[in-house]
Amino acid sequence: MHGTRILDEADRLMTVCNSCRYCEGLCAVFPAMEMRRAFSDGDLNYLANLCHSCGACYVDCQFSPPHEFNVNVPQTLAIARAESYAAYAWPQALSGAFARNGLVISIVAALSMAAFIFGFSAVNDHSVLFGVHTGPGAFYKLMPHNAMAALFGAAFLYAILALVMSVRAFWRDIGTPIGGRADGGSIFQAIRDAGELRYLHGGGVGCNNEDERPTDRRKLYHHLTFYGFLLCFAATSVATLYHYLWGREAPYPWWDLPVVLGTLGGIGLIVGPVGLFIAKSRRAPELLDEQRYGMDVGFIAMLFLTGFTGLALLVLRETAAMGPLLALHLGAVFALFITMPYGKFVHGIYRFAALVRYAQERRSDAS
Amino acid sequence: MSLTSSHRADGMSSKYDVLVVGGGNAALCAAIAARRGGASVLVLEGAPKFYRGGNTRHTRNMRCAHDAATEILTGPYTEEEFWEDLLRVTGGQTDEVLARHMIRESKDILNWIVEQGVRWQPSLGGTLSLGRTNSFFLGGGRAMLNALYLTAARLGVDVEYDAEVTDLVIEDGMFLAARLKRPIKGETEIRATSLVAAAGGFEANIEWLKQYWGEAADNFLIRGTPYNRGSILKMLLAKGVQEVGDPTQCHAVAIDARAPKFDGGIITRHDSVVFGIVVNKHSQRFYDEGEDLWPKRYAIWGRLVAAQPDQIAYIIFDSTVVTSFMPTLFPPIAGQTIAELAGKLTLDPAALEKTITEFNAAVQPGTFDHTILDDCRTEGITPQKTHWARRIETPPYLAYPVRPGITFTYLGTRVTKEARMLMADGKPSANMFAAGEIMAGNVLGKGYAAGMGMTIGSVFGRIAGQEAARHAKN
Numbered sequence: 001m002h003g004t005r006i007l008d009e010a011d012r013l014m015t016v017c018n019s020c021r022y023c024e025g026l027c028a029v030f031p032a033m034e035m036r037r038a039f040s041d042g043d044l045n046y047l048a049n050l051c052h053s054c055g056a057c058y059v060d061c062q063f064s065p066p067h068e069f070n071v072n073v074p075q076t077l078a079i080a081r082a083e084s085y086a087a088y089a090w091p092q093a094l095s096g097a098f099a100r101n102g103l104v105i106s107i108v109a110a111l112s113m114a115a116f117i118f119g120f121s122a123v124n125d126h127s128v129l130f131g132v133h134t135g136p137g138a139f140y141k142l143m144p145h146n147a148m149a150a151l152f153g154a155a156f157l158y159a160i161l162a163l164v165m166s167v168r169a170f171w172r173d174i175g176t177p178i179g180g181r182a183d184g185g186s187i188f189q190a191i192r193d194a195g196e197l198r199y200l201h202g203g204g205v206g207c208n209n210e211d212e213r214p215t216d217r218r219k220l221y222h223h224l225t226f227y228g229f230l231l232c233f234a235a236t237s238v239a240t241l242y243h244y245l246w247g248r249e250a251p252y253p254w255w256d257l258p259v260v261l262g263t264l265g266g267i268g269l270i271v272g273p274v275g276l277f278i279a280k281s282r283r284a285p286e287l288l289d290e291q292r293y294g295m296d297v298g299f300i301a302m303l304f305l306t307g308f309t310g311l312a313l314l315v316l317r318e319t320a321a322m323g324p325l326l327a328l329h330l331g332a333v334f335a336l337f338i339t340m341p342y343g344k345f346v347h348g349i350y351r352f353a354a355l356v357r358y359a360q361e362r363r364s365d366a367s
Numbered sequence: 368m369s370l371t372s373s374h375r376a377d378g379m380s381s382k383y384d385v386l387v388v389g390g391g392n393a394a395l396c397a398a399i400a401a402r403r404g405g406a407s408v409l410v411l412e413g414a415p416k417f418y419r420g421g422n423t424r425h426t427r428n429m430r431c432a433h434d435a436a437t438e439i440l441t442g443p444y445t446e447e448e449f450w451e452d453l454l455r456v457t458g459g460q461t462d463e464v465l466a467r468h469m470i471r472e473s474k475d476i477l478n479w480i481v482e483q484g485v486r487w488q489p490s491l492g493g494t495l496s497l498g499r500t501n502s503f504f505l506g507g508g509r510a511m512l513n514a515l516y517l518t519a520a521r522l523g524v525d526v527e528y529d530a531e532v533t534d535l536v537i538e539d540g541m542f543l544a545a546r547l548k549r550p551i552k553g554e555t556e557i558r559a560t561s562l563v564a565a566a567g568g569f570e571a572n573i574e575w576l577k578q579y580w581g582e583a584a585d586n587f588l589i590r591g592t593p594y595n596r597g598s599i600l601k602m603l604l605a606k607g608v609q610e611v612g613d614p615t616q617c618h619a620v621a622i623d624a625r626a627p628k629f630d631g632g633i634i635t636r637h638d639s640v641v642f643g644i645v646v647n648k649h650s651q652r653f654y655d656e657g658e659d660l661w662p663k664r665y666a667i668w669g670r671l672v673a674a675q676p677d678q679i680a681y682i683i684f685d686s687t688v689v690t691s692f693m694p695t696l697f698p699p700i701a702g703q704t705i706a707e708l709a710g711k712l713t714l715d716p717a718a719l720e721k722t723i724t725e726f727n728a729a730v731q732p733g734t735f736d737h738t739i740l741d742d743c744r745t746e747g748i749t750p751q752k753t754h755w756a757r758r759i760e761t762p763p764y765l766a767y768p769v770r771p772g773i774t775f776t777y778l779g780t781r782v783t784k785e786a787r788m789l790m791a792d793g794k795p796s797a798n799m800f801a802a803g804e805i806m807a808g809n810v811l812g813k814g815y816a817a818g819m820g821m822t823i824g825s826v827f828g829r830i831a832g833q834e835a836a837r838h839a840k841n
Contacts, residue, residue: 019634019696022427022507025488037694059513060506062424062632066417203505204486212513 002041006079010044016063016071023057026203028193028358029077030057035361045087046174048080049347049354052200055208055287065286078289085346088173090165097342102294108339109302113331119143120327129323136249142323145243148330155337162341167349174357186359193355194348197222209283221275225303226348228268232310235262251317262310269307273300299344305332383409383525384839385832386545386559388532388599389566390414391423392508392821393803395515396828397563397835399483402522404836409557410519411530411545413566414594418630419512419528421567422591422775422804422820425632426508427491428501429480429825430818431473439489442499446470452500452816460812468784469810472826477502480825484514501818527551532599535562537606540788540796560798561835564788565828567804568776569597570617571629576773579615586678588622590772593629600805603780608796609789612777612808618815619669622772623697624679634696637767638665641737641755642691643684644726645769647675650709650718652726657744657754666815673771680769681712683723685761691737699765708764727758775820779808786831798838800831 002008014033017023024030029051036043053074063069086098097104120142121129133141140148193199197219200207206214239258242248252259277300280288309329316325340346385401387394390412402408412419432449436442449470453461481487486505490498497503504511519526534546542562547555569575571593576584589595604610626635640656645668647653654671672680689699702708705723706716725748733743737755745752780801781789788796788806803824810823 015694016634016696018694020507020632021491021693022504022510024491025503025505037690056506056510060510062507062509062630063634067630068627203488213517 002044004083006076006083007041007044009076010048010080011039013071013073013076014039014044014047016069017073020063022062023060023073026056026060027052027054027199027201028355029073029199032358032361035365042173042175044080045084045170046354046357048077048084049170049350050199050358051077051081052197052351053078053287054200054202054206055284056202056205056214058287059208059212072286074287075289078287079291081347081350082289082292082295084170084350088166088169088350089342090162090169094342097339098295100294101292101343102298105295105298105302105335105339105343109305109332109335112335112338113328116327116331116334117324120323124323130320131323132318132320133322134318136251138317138322139250139326142326143330145249149240152330152334152337155334159337159340163346163349166341166346167353170350171353171357174354182356182360183363186356186363189359189362190352190355193359194352208287209279211284218276218279221272221279223272224268225272225276225300228265228270228272228307229303231261231265232269232306233265235259235265254314259314263314266307266311266314269303270311273304273307276300277304295344302332302336302339302343306336383407383557383559385409385561385563385835386411386542386557387563387565387832388545389421389564389803389805390419390526390528391421391565391567391803391824392426392511392515393805393824393828393831394563394565395420395512395519396480396483396825397565397800397802397832398519398524398526399515399522400829400832401561401563401836401839402519402524402832404833404840406561406836406839408519408524409559410524410526411532411547411557412526412528413531413598414528414592416528418592418594419516420509421595423508423512423824424630425591426504426511426818426821427633428497428503428818429476429821430501430816431477431822432470433474433477436499437477437502439487439502440499441489444500446474449473449500453810453819456814456816456819457810457812458814460814462809465782465784466810469823469826472830473822476822476825476829479829484518485511486514497817532566532602535599535602535606537603537799540607540790540794540799542796542799560839562799563786563828563831563835564599564603564780564799564801564805565803565824565831566599567595567597568617568778568807569595569600570773570776571595572597575601576617580673583673583678586770587619587673588624588626588631588635588770588772589629590620590622590631590633590635590774591629595775597776597778600778600780603788603799603801603805607791608799609781609791609793610778611781611806612779612812614776614778616778616813617776618666618774619673619771620665620774621668621672621680621682621769623695624768624770625697626770626772631772635772636665637682637695637769639682639684639688639692639695639767640668642688642757643682643759644723644752645671645680645682646714646719646722647680648677648714650714650722652722652748652750653680655750655753657752657756660740668769669771669773672769678770681714682767682769683708683719683759684765685759686763686765687761688757689765695767697767699767701763701765703762703764705764708766712766712768723759726752726756727760730756730758774815775804775807777808777811777813779804779806782806782809782827784830785834786827787834798835800835802827802831 063071086095089095206216235258313325384406385408387398387410398408432446487502488505531548532545536543544558571589622635705720709716709719729745729748743756745756786800788799807823
């Protein structure tokens with residue numbers, strides 16, 4: 001049998017589902033399952049991460065509880081998914097961060113924001129911290145640009161390294177042949193599937209949330225969150241180019257590209273996470289992995305904090321609140337970066353890898 | 368329309384325009400059609416909400432005639448071809464007028480059912496042979512039911528679960544009221560202007576099955592819910608409705624003996640018969656395992672096993688064919704030797720070894736192809752295996768224990784083209800209609816072809832609902 005209780009259960013369910021197959025039109029999980037007759041740990045982790053938790057297969061299943069076959073695919077795969085994050089985490093010594101993830105994220109976020117406030121007030125004179133700064137370079141009166149770039153660059157590079165190592169372990173585990181390369185066509189297909197959340201769709205009508213009435217709300221909020229995040233990232237990237245290529249220093253006027261991108265992204269990062277949080281709290285508990293509530297909400301909260309402090313900074317940047325708000329915003333972003341490999345953020349990375357694998361399998365199955 | 372006032376008017380008991388008894392495909396199509404026809408409608412489903420829908424829970428497709436390929440159907444399936452298929456599977460035991468009417472109506476049902484929220488998908492993996500004729504429900508039968516119930520609720524149809532009907536008040540072929548086991552809003556009697564009976568057959572009623580099968584019925588497994596007890600059918604027949612269909616017959620397939628007594632659904636089925644041999648508890652073969660192609664061979668084995676001692680049999684094959692059929696819910700029982708396998712199956716090892724040795728010796732050379740009636744056969748043993756016969760010689764040796772799995776029964780109420788029940792004296796009932804399995808015997812005297820039960824349910828459900836509403840509104 002498998003290494004964990006939840007993988008044993010996932011194996012049992014995939015055996016039930018593979019002898020039924022009524023759900024094969026709902027998403028990618030069931031067609032992927034049908035390509036197998038037996039399931040390794042890697043196969044099950046692959047299927048778990050391929051699942052978008054739309055809930056349709058639970059509502060449509062004639063064998064879901066209270067039936068004695070007790071088929072609950074969304075919940076089982078949600079738990080298996082969360083356990084896979086810890087199983088593939090790099091370095092393994094930090095995999096424990098997933099066990100009490102909400103607590104870990106809160107502590108890191110609190111420490112990070114406190115450190116920036118403390119650092120700002122230790123390095124800067126009181127009048128500078130609470131002073132009114134305007135015009136190009138205003139932010140850098142509190143923290144030199146190079147220090148900021150070095151610190152965030154390092155945090156970002158570490159996050160990238162840890163994520164790459166983690167997803168590499170995942171990719172090796174789910175693939176046959178082991179370590180096989182992804183082709184461009186499959187990656188492009190996966191980008192499309194992830195970009196439109198093709199499988200968060202209940203096979204076409206939306207997700208099942210509080211009852212058997214499907215809606216598309218979670219998809220909408222996820223899009224706001226994800227594209228909000230991307231817009232914020234784009235804002236930072238454009239600003240970095242402005243700085244190094246043209247020597248144009250932040251803050252930028254409201255109509256300039258980094259501010260426009262950041263404002264739109266920030267709104268997405270506020271509305272999206274709030275919507276996701278409300279949707280989550282209303283969702284039928286039998287569809288959820290309630291033990292991972294802290295992980296899910298921790299990530300939602302970090303995104304919200306990033307968006308909220310960013311927008312607050314924009315609105316109040318010409319007041320005495322700019323210094324403290326900059327410290328809070330930078331603290332939130334820093335915490336978001338360094339916890340990326342050890343929190344819910346990884347769901348996107350693993351799911352994307354699973355979608356690439358699925359696209360590959362579809363291609364080789366068709367040929 | 369004054370819905371809320373109309374069915375509460377007399378104060379003595381609830382009164383609806385149309386009362387639908389049952390909660391599956393036929394019942395919901397009737398309820399929706401009646402409601403769309405302007406009637407107030409109450410649906411009484413005897414099962415709890417999770418088990419609503421009777422056999423529809425376990426269905427996956429519907430057979431509808433169509434003149435051209437669609438998005439999900441690979442080619443045309445004309446009315447005439449449908450009729451010929453029906454004629455073949457029933458051996459002519461069908462009412463041609465009714466059957467042809469159903470087939471004609473099925474064309475429109477293909478679209479109508481989508482308008483009620485049901486979604487189609489192409490045929491599922493492993494069912495390519497149905498890709499041209501049958502439209503599959505996206506997500507299966509329960510997804511179909513969910514869509515119909517949501518539509519019914521949106522239209523204002525009232526639905527009650529755990530609503531067991533204990534008696535029907537019928538006078539001179541005229542329905543007056545239904546009595547309930549459990550009061551609904553304080554009332555134990557529901558009156559209605561028209562009745563649609565769509566409450567299925569009696570396949571889960573072991574006592575009733577015993578009338579025809581004797582004690583053997585105790586060993587039957589029921590593929591659907593325990594709520595398909597046929598109580599409404601029994602009441603109607605007792606109150607003078609004309610019966611149709613052979614009461615002794617039921618549709619049965621061989622399913623895994625380890626399946627639960629009720630509601631194991633489709634996933635307990637076995638279609639590995641052609642890849643091995645089937646023996647009874649005395650380790651004796653009893654029928655040609657290679658007689659015919661799926662699905663015909665699929666549907667005969669339930670009855671064959673039912674005729675064996677203790678209603679048990681074992682499909683025996685070897686490790687070379689394991690991947691030739693769909694993965695199964697229950698794993699095969701395995702033994703490195705025939706004797707070890709026999710021990711696990713509690714069969715006599717010597718007897719099983721003898722049967723397999725004789726079978727292997729009788730296998731003639733040939734070219735195996737399970738998609739056609741190939742030339743792999745036995746010679747010199749009885750019964751012969753006429754196709755797909757290959758030696759069972761590569762360990763581990765494997766087996767599935769199987770029992771009869773009862774799907775549905777054929778006994779029903781006779782109806783007209785308008786789904787109106789006919790009384791024993793030949794007169795049509797004034798206000799009683801029937802749809803679905805409860806009247807399937809009109810069209811399907813025996814046999815079965817995939818998806819036909821749902822065609823009967825949707826087509827006659829819609830007709831019954833429309834006619835019941837028309838009667839109530841006049």
